Amino acid sequence: MKFPPNYLVIVLLIFISFTACKNDNGDDQVEDFKAENRKGLGRSAADLLSNDTYQGLTVEFVYANGFRPRESTINTFLDFLAARVVKPDGINLVETVISAPQGAPFTTEEIRDIEDEFRTKYTVGDEIAVFVFFANGNSDNDTETSVTLGTAYQNTSIVIYEKTLEELSASQNIDLGILEINTLNHEFGHLFGLVNILEDDIHTDHEDPNNSKHCVVQDCLMYFETSNTDRAALQLLMNRSAAPEFDPLCIADLQAKGGL
Ligand SMILES: [Zn+2]
């Protein structure tokens, strides 16, 4: 395995937004039916994990032709959810195929606009909904030495930079399915509030002091190595034959919020 001369650092960015949607038109009314899905990251952790308020979970995958995740990724992801959430009405996966949005590389603001235009499933009644966009372009934050694989940017919103995953898979000879499930499950972990996103986890001492909102346990799904001086993050991915699981401390945090 050869690395490019410029090492590649993988950045799984999280954006913590504590403000509701705002716009520039002076019209800052969020449409009512979208309001529940316009909260800051981590705000729906307990709603996703427990059945205190919502009995069912709908996950909507939105993608353009050619950017659907692997079938094995979808199955593994659904098993991952079923092992963590208490949803007696079940977990419902909806797939919405769209024409490829233009304008890549995408800023998070553009990703929000794409969500606004194409998301069809919102939280309603006793069913909570999550939006996952598999982007047909890269992140605007990418540089020569770092790429963004995915971002959890709102309480029920995730973007997976599928085009970036495909490029990384091809150039670094990493299994695409491994990249997909790593990224998807990791970002969902952020929707679950990990690690200590709202500073209400019961095990605050496992938050990585050097990589905030991530876990110090190297084998944990929520681990992240952001060092600019080595290739640990990429090597970690390359050495994986399957997606990592939550470590016991992260699981304890999820259980404290009503998860399995
Ligand atoms: Zn992360």
Ligand SMILES: [Zn+2]
């Ligand atoms: Zn952990």
